[in-house]
C-alpha cells in the first residue's frame with residue numbers, strides 16, 4: 001500500500017457503503033461563532049472536525065437533529081451512533097444499493 005490519498009477511507013463512516021462522500025461538520029458551521037464553542041475549540045478544529053459520510057446518512061442526521069443538538073450533544077461519531085433514531089436510519093441506509 002503506497003496510497004497517499006487524503007481520505008483514508010473511501011466508504012461512508014456510518015453505513016460503510018462505497019458511495020460519494022460529503023463532509024459533515026460535527027460542530028455545524030452556524031455554531032462556530034458562538035462564544036461557547038469558540039472557547040472550547042480552536043478555529044482549525046471547528047473547521048476540520050467532521051466525518052466523511054454518504055448523502056443518505058447525511059440527510060438522516062440533519063432530518064433527525066437540529067444544528068444546536070448536533071453541536072451540543074452529538075459532536076462525536078460515538079455520540080451520533082448512540083442516537084437510537086439515527087442508528088435505525090443507518091440500518092436502513094445499509095440495505096440501500
Ligand SMILES: [Zn+2]
Nearest residue numbers: 012015054057
Ligand atoms: Zn452512509
Ligand SMILES: [Zn+2]
Nearest residue numbers: 023024025058
Ligand atoms: Zn452535516
